[in-house]
Amino acid sequence: MAVVVAGAPLLVGVMRQVRARLEGRAGAGVLQPWRDLRKLARKQPLTPRGTSEVFRVAPLLMVSTTLAVVAVAPFVTTASVPSPGADLFVVVALLTLGAVALALAGLDTGTAFGGMGASREVTVLALVEPTLLVAIFALSVPVGSTNLADIVIATLHDPGRVITPASLLAAVALGLAVVAETGRLPVDNPSTHLELTMVHEAMVLEYAGPDLALVELASAMRLSVFLGLWATLFVPWGVASDASGPALLLGVVVFAVKVTVLGAGLSAGEVFLAKLRLFRVPELLAGSFLLALLAVAASFFLA
Template sequence: MSAGILLQVAQTLLAILLAPLLMGWVNQCRAWLQGRSAPPITQPYRSLRKLFHKDAVIAHTASPLFRFAPYMKFACMALAAGIVPTIANDLSFSPAADVIALVGIFALARVFLALAAMDIGTPFGTLGARRDMLVSFLAEPALLMVFFTASLISQSTELPIIVATLAHKAFAIHPSLAFAAVAFWMISVAENARIPVDNPSTHLELTMIHEAMILEYSARHLALIEWAGALKLFTYSALGIALFLPWGIAPQGDIAALPLALAAIVAKLAVGGAALSFMEVVSAKVRLFRVPEFLGTAFLLAVLGMLIHFLLEG
């Protein structure tokens, strides 16, 4: 097995194993900032272990789709995490690490979970699925505009080439990336069901989006969905680092830089998780009818970044 394939597998396993730790760090920082007793940083691992040891309770009206959706969502998130450069830019499957394909993987996982939420026929599941599809309908075009801005700079839609252009070549200032970074943050909090778009710790029927879709799940199915949610947050964090803070990612063929790259990604994720917690503490959840305005602003900022690239950098 070549070194590139080994690195590809290692990055995927690293994301799968560290994703619950990142979620635990975010929850811990949020509790500290709110003046509450913080749970252990390893609490997500304990919760997953507890859920995997329980027996699943499934409604009699559930179809095979309901059982299959958690596995599909976890597989999609693992695949997405595997094609994003995390510690090294040496990816054997770099032609598949395309930003447009990445958006498609996120959309595929969302569609399966939304269909499974409506499969049982409960009001909450259908409500959550409709709201989640509304958010995705607004977030995906904005995410594509962010990717297109980075693609125009690197003249490629492959993530390894984008990282190599932004991090491993001559230093250049790209004002367009500043607007794209703000738009990406707004999209990221919406896609990961975080404040101000959604609150992951609430079960109020008037406000919840993602939680409404998984109320009928239990045991191993719920564990896979929760793990996939943490993996999605990790993937978006790694994606933001690859696009806007790529310094420290080991260049292709430089095995000696891997320890420093691993330390760099851990430090960046720790700072990013603390920043996410701070933004959630100082922000309030917006009304559902204000979410289109929030994501519309993200789309406009992303488009503005593209226009600035053509005007100032082209």
């Protein structure tokens, strides 16, 4: 949990720096997200008039649900993962709860931007969450368990699972779902405030000071969690099978390296992508859901 909290802003900084270098710019540096969080935390908290507790609780709920996922997911080791909490449906439900809380906060402001962003966010969620469930479920069928730790252990014992048709289809489907969930190109552009394109930024325009710092930290943590989830399920090597000190240290280092490499690759790919028109996004996400369904079918018939 400490690694994700401390490293998530650094991951965002690395991704911004990679994109800046590829675009011919110097970039603000890897530590700039932490400087921004420190600056926001020192400002006076401001709350828009007319908002309820939903607006104030949403940032805390985003951070807490993401931390709960980090606590139960087998990112570093499979030895200390609680079986009920590491279930596929629990993890996806917790991640969805944080996104829904932010969407409700956008509606709570009563502004046109907040309502527009919340509407777009819920539309994306309605298409992405089934893809997450079905894609990971395809990996759980041969294992006979929806526990993430069991899926990782089975892949470590049988590395050939990674190159099966079901696993490859699920990897592509989950990758597209991760891009949509984290608001990256081509679904959303995290570096713009144009009303015709923004989704996530439209919901957080009314936040300021420490509340905005929590929202930005939660968003960075969710990015780390989704990338870590993809890496753990499809590239599980390095995940410790026990809770010894050296094994945990190696697991932390490998987890950080995998997430950083995935983040840098995602950022590099965004340089060559343009944002899709909003009415074309459901077509992309429906395609990812179809790939997830094909992965489930392949796991049943080609096992």
